[in-house]
Amino acid sequence: MSNIILEIDNVQKSFGGLKALSDLNLKIEEGKVHAIIGPNGAGKSTMLNVCIGQLAPDSGTVTFNGENMIGKAPHEINQAGISRVFQTPEIFPDLSLLQNVMIPAFARQEGAFKMNIFRSLSNENNIQDEACQILEDIGLIEQIHSIAGSLSRGDKRRLELAMCLVQHPKLLLLDEPTAGMARHDTNKTIDLLMKIKEGGMTKIIIEHDMHVVFSVADHISVLAQGTIIASGTPDEIRGNPKVQEAYLGGAHL
Amino acid sequence: MKAPTIKNDILVMLIFSAVILSMPIWLEPLGASYPDLLQKFAIFGIFAVGYNILFGLTGYLSFGHAAFLGVGSYTAVWSFKLLTMNIFPAIIFSVLLSGLFALLIGFITLRRSGIYFSILTLAFAQMFYNLAYSVLTPITNGETGLQLARTDPRVIDRLFSEAGEGLPSTDFFGLAMSGYSGFYVCAIILIVAFFISQRIFHSPFGIKLRAIKSNQTRMKYTGYSTRPYLLTAFVISGMYAGLAGGLMAATDPLAGAERMQWTASGEVVLMTILGGVGTLIGPMLGVGIIKYFENIFSALNEQGLHQAYSFMPDWLSNILVPMTSPFVGEGWHLTLGALFVFIVVFLPGGIMEGIDMIKKLFSKKSSEPDFEPIEKKTTPESGK
Numbered sequence A: 001m002s003n004i005i006l007e008i009d010n011v012q013k014s015f016g017g018l019k020a021l022s023d024l025n026l027k028i029e030e031g032k033v034h035a036i037i038g039p040n041g042a043g044k045s046t047m048l049n050v051c052i053g054q055l056a057p058d059s060g061t062v063t064f065n066g067e068n069m070i071g072k073a074p075h076e077i078n079q080a081g082i083s084r085v086f087q088t089p090e091i092f093p094d095l096s097l098l099q100n101v102m103i104p105a106f107a108r109q110e111g112a113f114k115m116n117i118f119r120s121l122s123n124e125n126n127i128q129d130e131a132c133q134i135l136e137d138i139g140l141i142e143q144i145h146s147i148a149g150s151l152s153r154g155d156k157r158r159l160e161l162a163m164c165l166v167q168h169p170k171l172l173l174l175d176e177p178t179a180g181m182a183r184h185d186t187n188k189t190i191d192l193l194m195k196i197k198e199g200g201m202t203k204i205i206i207e208h209d210m211h212v213v214f215s216v217a218d219h220i221s222v223l224a225q226g227t228i229i230a231s232g233t234p235d236e237i238r239g240n241p242k243v244q245e246a247y248l249g250g251a252h253l
Numbered sequence B: 001m002k003a004p005t006i007k008n009d010i011l012v013m014l015i016f017s018a019v020i021l022s023m024p025i026w027l028e029p030l031g032a033s034y035p036d037l038l039q040k041f042a043i044f045g046i047f048a049v050g051y052n053i054l055f056g057l058t059g060y061l062s063f064g065h066a067a068f069l070g071v072g073s074y075t076a077v078w079s080f081k082l083l084t085m086n087i088f089p090a091i092i093f094s095v096l097l098s099g100l101f102a103l104l105i106g107f108i109t110l111r112r113s114g115i116y117f118s119i120l121t122l123a124f125a126q127m128f129y130n131l132a133y134s135v136l137t138p139i140t141n142g143e144t145g146l147q148l149a150r151t152d153p154r155v156i157d158r159l160f161s162e163a164g165e166g167l168p169s170t171d172f173f174g175l176a177m178s179g180y181s182g183f184y185v186c187a188i189i190l191i192v193a194f195f196i197s198q199r200i201f202h203s204p205f206g207i208k209l210r211a212i213k214s215n216q217t218r219m220k221y222t223g224y225s226t227r228p229y230l231l232t233a234f235v236i237s238g239m240y241a242g243l244a245g246g247l248m249a250a251t252d253p254l255a256g257a258e259r260m261q262w263t264a265s266g267e268v269v270l271m272t273i274l275g276g277v278g279t280l281i282g283p284m285l286g287v288g289i290i291k292y293f294e295n296i297f298s299a300l301n302e303q304g305l306h307q308a309y310s311f312m313p314d315w316l317s318n319i320l321v322p323m324t325s326p327f328v329g330e331g332w333h334l335t336l337g338a339l340f341v342f343i344v345v346f347l348p349g350g351i352m353e354g355i356d357m358i359k360k361l362f363s364k365k366s367s368e369p370d371f372e373p374i375e376k377k378t379t380p381e382s383g384k
């Protein structure tokens, strides 16, 4: 049995009368790619919001590497080793691609605050090289000096992925990382995700595209109405009638 | 968006220094080469360059920076009264004390962002302004303003010489702070201040401030505690304002509360936006233009206008004078307001954006011959 890196225990979250998460329990094994699938409004993004400190749950705990994350500030959770790709890309639209990737790299190297007023940015060769390498892997190296806000939606997503990867997080949360991408780019992104899978980074990936899910996931959990209704290997999930009913209205996966 | 190189930075520094130090020469033909105005250019330059570190990099629009200007001025005058007429300790105290105030005010106001932050800073500055007239009159001397007196202790100066007959004047280790030498002292301090701002702009710290402006949410989820970054920027810009305030007192040893009025805070916002928010040179350009035209327009009156229009036929100047007179003299602020509206609506990036647009216009013509081959043939000089 391998190590549990993230444990979500009995988490509840309501918005007014709406129960977005109810009795949510989930264990994520270290080094695995864990896919979360489920219909729109099932609470998938809300679950990630709780994990990164964006939302405080009504009750329940989230334990990362043996440490309780509830009540911590978002930057502390990131510094603990969790990075997230958002459902709508969160990048720095006014900065260049290179700067977009260098900033998360600094966060990893320097921590939450450092007052290096008199160091010159152009002397930061290590960080710059690393950022370039990631941008090359992700296929954005040609546009390295363009303004991130001018990218297409799909490219913004890939940039955001690069921003997370450069941090070498212990746990990477991906909220529909290929939505809005052309098929060709989707495949490239999957290839990249497979490549870093070998690196041992744990990933939680929320995805509607079953092609993506079944090609990258080691483990799949199905979330419906704020709770996990099934969990297992891709083959187990494929054959589970409960899943087919909840998720695809009876259609075959 | 290429990262600026060190070589480039040094070049900019050299050009900037040369332009500032030679101001008495090249402003001569414009009729602006007298010490009072030159000192103003340099001092407001420091104010705006520092303000830009907060507003330009983080996007936090403070409407209360005049408070730090005031703190700097009062501190400097007290240093002249109690210690010495040498401005060196005075401006050091100005910077330190305004930094301390900025730390306090920033700590409270930075709990909010956007319009709420602006309103909070404005409220603080107005509070200071009112306190200076009421509770704090023992320190500020209320409406009269804080002035030098012959009977001031000036303990350090007293060690070396007796009190003279008249009021003493300020100096920088013997260099008089009035006239051209005063300008050169201010100019050198401006150059140092500009250099520090350039370092901040091109440091990892500076780029993180820009990132906060661009997307603060992303910054938090990227592992940054954003508040200390903002507070540092706030304190630095407050110290710049304090330095400018100290120098105002150094060139004219009098401190009044009107220096802290909201219009003074508004002026620095205007200068920064006019020149180009977030650009290195922009604020300095804004200062130059506003202070130059203020100097001209506020001195004009109806008679002056008649003279200015004397080349026109009488009937035309008789129409134009009443039309333009509300914009000059006391009405200079009306001109300023109109200019501000024009800039914000048509050129939100300020003069620097205008320069960029012109540059692009020309470089497009020369670097993309494939798209405009015909135009290139017909206007060969357009590539210049």
Ligand SMILES: Nc1ncnc2c1ncn2[C@@H]1O[C@H](COP(=O)(O)OP(=O)(O)OP(=O)(O)O)[C@@H](O)[C@H]1O
Pocket (backbone or CB within 6 Å): A015, A018, A020, A038, A039, A040, A041, A042, A043, A044, A045, A046, A047, A087
């Ligand atoms: N901040 C919020 N305030 C109020 N309601 C919210 C908030 N966030 C989410 N919800 C609601 O909670 C429910 C779950 O939303 P969530 O975004 O987690 O769904 P999801 O599974 O990510 O769906 P999708 O596949 O569409 O992204 C939805 O009904 C949504 O409207």
Ligand SMILES: [Mg+2]
Pocket (backbone or CB within 6 Å): A044, A045, A046, A087, A175
């Ligand atoms: Mg979602």
